[in-house]
Each structure stands twice: as structure tokens, then as C-alpha cells.
Amino acid sequence: MSRNDRIKSILTLILRIIGLLALLYLFVCSLDLMSSAFRLIGGKITGKVFAEGAILSNPIAGLMIGLLATVLVQSSSTSTSIVVSMVSSSILPVKQAIPIIMGANIGTSVTNTLVALTQSGKREEFSLAFAGATVHDMFNWLSVLVLLPIEIASNMLYHLTRLITKSINLKRNPNSNPEFLTVITKPLTERIVLLDKKAIESIALGNASANISLLKRYCSYKNESDNGTFNKVPDQYCPFLFAKVNWADWLIGLVLLIISLVCLCLCLFLLVKILQSLLKGTVKNIIFKIVNTDFPGIFKHLTPYLAILVGCILTILVQSSSIFTSTLTPLVGLGIITIERVYPFTLGSNIGTTITGIMAALTATSEKDL
Template sequence: MVSSGLLTVQLAVPIIMGTNIGTSVTNTLVAMTQAGERSTFRRAFAGATVHDFFNWLSVLVLLPLEVASGYLYEVTKLIIDSFQIQSGEAPDLLNVITDPLTESIIELDKSVISGIATGDPAARNKSLIKIWCKTFTNISLEYVEVPGPENCTSPSLCWEQDNKTYTQMNISNTYGVEKCAHIFANTTLPDLAVGLILLAASLLVLCSCLILIVKLLNSMLKGQVATVIKKILNTDFPFPFGWVTGYIAILVGAGMTFIVQSSSVFTSAITPLVGIGVISIERAYPLSLGSNIGTTTTAILAAMASPAETLANSLQIALVHFLFNISGIILWYPIPFTRIPIRLAKGLGNITASYRWFAAVYIICCFFVLPLFVFSLSLAGWKVLVGVGVPLLAILIIIVIINVLQKKKPRCLPTRLRSWDFLPLWAHSLAPWDKVVTACTAKCCCCCKCCQIPADAQGQTGSADSDKKLCTAVYDNPAMSAEKEVEDEIKIELKILNNTRL
């Protein structure tokens, strides 16, 4: 859209920030496929949302900075102006493999997409589905009616008849020669129906593949194999080079994302690995940051393929995306205590493990309700946006500060604010809401025998879950801690043996 001139670079900067947030919803949805087991879901959801929190925190800091100073726009403009950049072609990496498969399923008419992007009214009534892969265009000189003499191609080719004006013009007619071979080439369905079918099919394939990957990894990564893999992936370099490990993980994430050309694919692939405990959240965090950088390199290469007249704007907005992610990494990674997304993700993982319905609430609120709310305020004008948004943001910041002080230095707070017990229970605990959700789901399942669990079975299940919570480390794979458990048992047996000898 920037390349076509529909958007300016300055208007596209906030959109780029929004796409950074939106792209992280995929791995969050992937984590939902592991909701069957609490400890696995805790790790998987925390590993997925660490990417979300990084993007949200970066936008909260950099968007006001950009509005106030134009930091991203000015720096990238300076970079563009200092180089003589020539147009080229974007390289094909995985597209060489994936294009034949996707083209056998669906092909889109790029001319219609370009027409819609540039605001061509004629393109709005055309189908996006490409029907003819080979066409023949015939240009012929024909007599056509025009509104008046001023619309004639030349005075010599203009005449009037029956109060109508005619002229000769070159008319191009396109004829189909060879139809495309994809599945929907002969369909009579509207574009919306085809899009919904493809969306449902792609989500089904994605979830099926991820479930199979998780089951395969769970069966393979057990015992000694799991211990070795965990040590290789999560061990830092020896002192004093331990700090280098995270930056190498960032480079690995960037390289892998550059190869697959999608940060969503890479982060969705590592989410199941975090769930089963192969990759720790502390290691998944720099990998996700690297994937954010890797996806910007793909955009830069794509911008290099733009026409010469729009190359500067296309490349500048791609550099804005790159600089935004670099700035976010500088804010939330180099110093250990600034790695706030890890702590927030672990806290959310613990909440969703106890109240699994809260994961759906989180996705709906963060990726649908909140963006729609901010967009609605922006339509009402910047005064309404500031008047409503600033007080809400101030209240949120105050609540966060009070929560931190309650845990770190409660003596600094008044006695009343050292806990939230003075508020109604529903205002500071999810337990009452959990009862409401449980009651609603029970009513939905009351007619289904498979949903009715005997009371004694529920008690056994609850006790088993509580025992599992006590025995299982929160963010460790039980299969990977088997060796440690064996060592602990040996130590206990040795102590008993020594006591009996005494």
C-alpha cells in the first residue's frame, strides 16, 4: 500500500506496530491445542505469550515516542537519503517449494488486488480468484460514444450523429486461452465462501500437524535423550561468556525465520517444544526476538523488488519495521531485570493453568476487543482518544505499581493498600468468575453423559491434580527431570543405609 501510494510512510508506521502485535496471535492459538494437560499448557501458553508481551510493551513505549518525535520515521529517512539504492528482485527461498502446492489449491488475480489497494472502483466488483492463467489481448480501433467533442481522440476522428458524439479509440479486449488448474478454477461460489473454506482447511491442517508434532516429540523425548537435548538447548556458555548465549539464540531465531520467511511459522513451531519442556521460556524469549528481526529482513528484500519510483518509500517502511524491533530488543532484553515479558508470561501461564477458560478471554480481549476499542475511540477524534485513553492507562500503571510494591516493599504502602482484600472478591480474584464459567459449561453439558463425572471420580481427579502440582516443577518437563529424581532416590537410600550402620 505504501509502494502504490495509497498510504504515506508516516501513516503506515502505527500500522506496522499493529501488525507486529497481530502476528503473535498464531502461536498463542497454537498453545491452546495443548490445553489438555495443565503443566504442559502452563509452559506452552507462557512460551507463546512472551512474544505477545514483548510486542505490547514495545508498542506502549515506542508509539507515544513516535507520535511525539517521529523517531522511527526520521532515522529511517536519514538512512534512505544517505544511500543510493537500486531496485532489484526479491529472492525466492521456500517459495520454490510451496508455490506449486499453493497454486494447485488457489491462485489470486494480483491485478485485482492492486486495483483495490489503489482505490479503483472497477476492481471492487471483480473476483479475486484467478480463472485464466493464459490470456490473449487484442487491441482494435473501434467507434465509441463519448460525452462530448472535448473527449475525442482528435478533431479529425470526431463526428456527431443524432445528437450523439462518436470517435475512434483503441480498445483492448482480453480473451481467455488456458484455464488455471487449481481447485476453485471452475467454482461458482463467491469469494467470501471460498475464503472461509480455505481458512477452515488451513486451521485444521495447522492444528492437526501441531498435535502430531507434540505427540511425536512426547514419545521421542523421554529419559536420557530428553536430558541430553535439554542440556544442549538450554545450557549457557561457560563464564564469562554466558551472556553471549542469548544473543546467539537471537541470531538463530532470525536466521530460521529468514529461511521460512514467516515469524508466525517459527514461533508456532517452538511453542510445542516449550510446552513439553524441551526449550525453556528463558531460551524461547531470545528466539522469538530473533524471529521478529528475521521477518523484517524478508520485508526489506520484498521492498527491494519495488519499482524505482516507489522504492524509497517501500524500503523506508520496511526499515521502520526493522528499527522498531531492534528498539524493542534494546528496551527489553540486554539488562536481565528489563526482561519483563518473561515474568509477565510466566504469571499468565500460571493463571491459565488454573483457569483454562481465561486463555480464551485473553485472546479475545487482547486481539479483538482492545484493538476495536482503541480504533473506535480514534474514529471519534484524538480528543476523545486522549480523554478516555490517558486516564485508563494511568489507572493501569497505578495498579501495576501497587502490585509491585505489595510484593517487594509492602511497608511503603498504607495498611489498607497492602492487599486487595478491601475490594469485593470478584474484583481481585478469578475464583468467583470460575464458578460462573463452570456453572455455564455444566448447563451446556448437562444433557451429555460423557460430561457428567461422578463425585468420587471428581475427588480422585482433584487429588491427583494437586499431587501432580506438588511433585511436578512448574516449567520443567517431568521426563527430563527423571534423572534428577533417580539421583535423589539414591541419596535418600544412602542416608538410610548410613543411619542403619550407625
């Protein structure tokens, strides 16, 4: 190979890596936008469903509501935060909240399946990707099938968590929910859509008006005098694409959903193409061996625990089990990660997402949230 060919090869490799990182960034942003779209479409319904306290007293109904609510808003963090707020406001007892959280964990795994469906063009890749995606589903379903009957019969989780929180002197810390990945994605996603995070919670708590919008259209307000009384009126629109669009929330959500799905499919298609060009032959075999090979000798059984730790740490960093496991799905489809190795990564991701939940609880407005 001549010097010019070598330079050209290196530059091509660098450009592919840059393109890969850019597409991965857009892929994550697309997932974020899709979540926002689902919230706009189904957020008000979700809030009203949570407001039906009588239904939530049934653990099976609570499980299904948690599942459906999370599917509607495509975010277990949103549904969990609603539950935390309701518990904090004494609207929902902790015992009734537990099945809802279980349902939310099942609902959050739907994103993986949606990502796997984008690889349906190639039979073999789709088969592997779908199998990898359903690992998360099966783990969550099996966990619920085991733990929910025990919880209904004995309130084991309620008593266990109560004992833990009493033994640890937890204090409220408003800064305990650090942002990692969102710091990078916000500059783009918040230029497209900006949601009022408290709106769905307000609907669930019964504190919102009937025509409340889930969009945060105004970023600043001013006081205007009217016959000696001061009224707070909007002053400045927030700088995002749909701020001045006078459409219903569901319609904006539908448009945003179409945009995000197109972007998601396109990013995933290009990601797979670049990965296929980068990870082929010897390179693919090396990465496959690094990711899927066990430790030698007596340390062989420690390999899954390392994978669990990696999954946990990465989920904490990205603040979302959906994003982490959805990123694994196309890699499984390409045969880079085996389904057997995805399982411990998924376990770690589930542990990581509980830690982010604890971080969210530590930002509670009252001690009862804890």
C-alpha cells in the same frame, strides 16, 4: 538386544523422523493455507479499510487498522506490502505508515496463540505453550507502548529511517526478495488455492472494480477481435482446486479455513505425539541441555545473542516470523525449550522479519518506496 530388534529399532526411528519432517511440512503448508483463507474472507474489507486515508491520519487508528488488517489476512507481509504500495503511490505519507506497520507486527503474533490453543487438551502443555506464544505478543505490545508515544511526539522513527535511507544509496532490485521456504510449499499450496497478490493492493489504491476476485482463476489470456477491436479474454484456468468453483471469495475462504484448521490441528497433534516418542528420557534431557544451557564461564552472557542470531537466520530462511515462532510453540509446550530461551529466539525472529521487509521494499516499483 538382538540384531533383528536393533534393525527394527533403527527403521522405526527413520520412519518417525521421515514422518516428523512430513508433518512439519504439512504444518507449514496449513499455516500458509490458513493465511490464504483469511485473505479470502477479509481481504476486500482490508483493502477498503486501507483506502480510508482520513482514518489513517490518526496514529492510534492507524495502529489498530494495521493490527486488525493483519489479523484478518493472517499475514503481516500482505498488510505491509499494501502500505508500501500506498506510500509508493503517494496515497499514504510515510509518517502515517509507521503506526500501521507497528500494528501489523502485533497482529502477526496472533498465529502463535491459535497454535497454542490446539494444545488445550493437556493442561500443563497448554499452559507452557500459551506462555511461549504470548512472549511474542508481549514483546510487540511493549515495543509499541514505548515507541509509539515517542514517534507521535517527535517523529523519531521517521527522521531516523529517512536519515538511514539517504545515507545508504539504495537502488531498486526486482530480484532482491528471494524465496526459500515457499519454493518447497508452493507445489502443494498452489494446487489448492492461488491468490492474486495485487488484488488487495488494487482495492486499497482504488484501482479495482467492485466485483474483483482475490483468486487468480486464469493463468493465460487471449486476444479476441470484436468489430475491429481486440479484447483480452480468459483462455485457460489455473491448475488449482478452487479455480473452477463458482463461489464467492468469502465462501471459498471459509471452506479453506476449516480445511486448514483441521489439517493444522491434526498435524500438530501427530507432531506432538512423534516428538514425545522421540524426545523422551535421555534424548529429551540431552536436547534440553543443548538448547537451553548457557555457554560456560565468561561466555555465558553470549548465549542469548547466539539464540537471537539463530532466530534471525531461521526467520529469513522461512520468510515468516509467524511460521518460525509458531513452530517453537509446541516445543515449549513439550518442555523442550524453556520460555526464557524462547525470548531471544523471538527477538531474533523480529529482527529477521524486518530484513525480509527490507527485501520486499527493495522490489519496489518506485524509489519512494525505499
